[in-house]
Amino acid sequence: MTALPAWLPFDPASPVTLGPRTLPGRIWTASGCFGYGLDGADIRDARGAGPFAGLGAVVTKTVTPAPRRGNPPPRVWGTVHGALNSIGLENVGLDRFLDDVVPRLAGAGTPFVVSLAGTRPDEFGVMTRRLRAAALDVPGWHGVELNLSCPNVAKGGVDFGRDPDTVRACTEAAAAEIGERLLTAKLTPNSARIAPLAAAAAAGGAHAVTAVNTLVGMDVDLRTGKPVLPRRRGGYSGPGILPVALAKVDEIVLETGVPVIGVGGIRTAEDALRFFAVGAVAVQVGTAQMDDPFAAAAVAAGLNGGGAA
C-alpha cells in the first residue's frame, strides 16, 4: 500500500475523542498483551526508538480488587493461526496497582487506560472510584475498560459479559464514578449476538465498547491425546480471529451506532484499515504486540502518512 484509501472517514494518525476524553492516537495496545506498559518499555529497535511511538494508549493488564495468582502452567500455546492462553487474570490487585504501577506510568508519561474486572457489578464502581481518586491528576490516565469476562459470583457464575442486564449493571456502577474520563466495556464474541451487549453497555453509560475479547478455544497434544492447557479450554486470539472480530464490530456499528474500539487479530496497518472500514474509531493490537513489542507502533507508523507496512 502506498497511500491511505480515499474511503477513510478520518486520518488514522489523528487523535480520537471518545466521550469526554481525547486520546493521542487511534492505535492502542490490548489488555493483557503489553503488561502494565512497564515491562518492555526499555526495549529499543535498531534506531534507538522505543515501543510507544504513535500509540494512543496502553490498555493495562486487567486489575482485580484482590491480587490473583492465575492459572497453573503451561498457560500459552501457539496454534497455526493464533494463540491460546489460560493466564487466569494473574495480577497484583488494585491496592498495589494504585500504589506502585500508577505512579510509574505517570512518571513515564505513558497514555493508559486501566482494564478492571470484578466478581460483582458493584465492585466495578468501587474500583473505578478508587482509581479515579488515585489517578485524577495523572494526565496520561485516559479511562477505564471493563473486562466483563469473569464469572459473576452473585449470579451463579454466569459470565458478566453474556447477559445484557449484567453488562448494563456493571457499566452503570462504573459510569457513576468515572467522572471526565473514558469508559469502555470490552465485549465477548462468545454469544450469538453482540449488538444487544453493546446497546446495554451504552445504556449503562459507556462511551464506547471494545470488541472483541478472546474466543473460547482449545487444542490437543496428539502425543498424549490430552488438552494442551491444564484447564482444557482457554482464550483464542491472534490472526485467526480477525474475520470473527470484524463481523462483530460490523454488527455493533450497523445495529447500535455505539463507538467501537476494534480488536482481534490485528498485525498490520492493513488489518487496522479493515476495522476502520466497518466503522471502528480506534483499534487495539493484542497478540501481535505480545509477540513483537513494536507491533502496535509499526501499525501506527504504517498509518501515518500513508506508508502502510
Place this chain on the structure above:
Amino acid sequence: MTDPALSAPLRLEGRVAAQARVSASMLRLDLHLEAPAPASPGQFCMLNLAGESAMTLSRPLSILEADGDRLSLLYKVVGRGTRLLADLPPQAQVRVLTPLGTAFPAPQDDRPRLLLAGGVGLPPLHWWHRVHGRAQDVPCFGARDGADAPWPLLPSPWRVSVDALRDVPAGRTAVQGNVVELARGLTAQSGADHVVLACGPVPLLAAAARFAAERGWPCHVSLEERMGCGYGVCRGCVAPTPHDGPWRLVCKDGPVLPADAVDWDRFGLAPAAAAQAYDAPTRLLPEEDPA
C-alpha cells in the same frame, strides 16, 4: 530479578547467515543482525520469521554465542515452529528480540564449576565455558546416543554421556548413563566443593538440583517453559516456587535461577498433571482475556 549489568533487549531484523545440522537432532543457526546485540551466556532470544510469514508466537531459543551483530543459536526440531525455522534458507529474513532473561553467573571464586548440559540445553553452558571456563571446571554433556551429540562442539575437556551406547564416532568417548551419573563419577574422588550449572530437560534439572543439594553445593539452573512474549508482559511462563511462594517468570526472573528457587515437584508438569498438582478450580472459565 534482572541484573542491571545485562543489556536491555533490542528488537532487530536479521538474516540467516548459515544453517547447518550439528547432530541427528540439532541444528545450528547463525544470524546476521542489523545491529550489534551484546548478550551473556544463559540469556536467550525470541525468534520469528519476518513480515507476513511470521508465526503468531516467536520461538524462544537459547544463545550459543553473541558476537557483535552475529547471533548463533542451537535448536532441535520439535514442532511446527521449529520446522519452519529449519527450512529457512540463507539470507531469509527474521525478527529477533535479544538478549532476554538472566545469565549464568560468572565465577567469583576458585571453586570448580560442574557444567551439566542435556541435549539442546547445551548452548548456554557451551558459551559460558568458552567465556569463563578454567582448568578446574568440569563440563559434561548428555545425549540420547552418539548420533544425538554435536561432536564438533564437544572437544576436550567436554565429557559426554549417552543413554544408549551407539553411534559414537571413532576417536570419541562416551559413557553410558545420564549426565548426573557422569558427574557423580567425575567428582567422587575430589574433595572440593563445586558449583553446579545445569541446562536441559526438566528431569536433568531436578536431578542436578538434588545432586547439588545433597552435597551442599550451590546450583544454578536454566528453566524452560512455554512462552508467549519472552519479555515479561504476558505472564505465560510461570515457574512454581517452594512453599507456594510467588511465581517466578521464566522469561524475566529466569531462565537462569538458583535451583532452590524452584518447586521441583511442580515444575514442568504436563497439563493434566498440572491441573491435579495445583488443584486448579474445576470450573472452566468459558473465556479468558489474554491477560
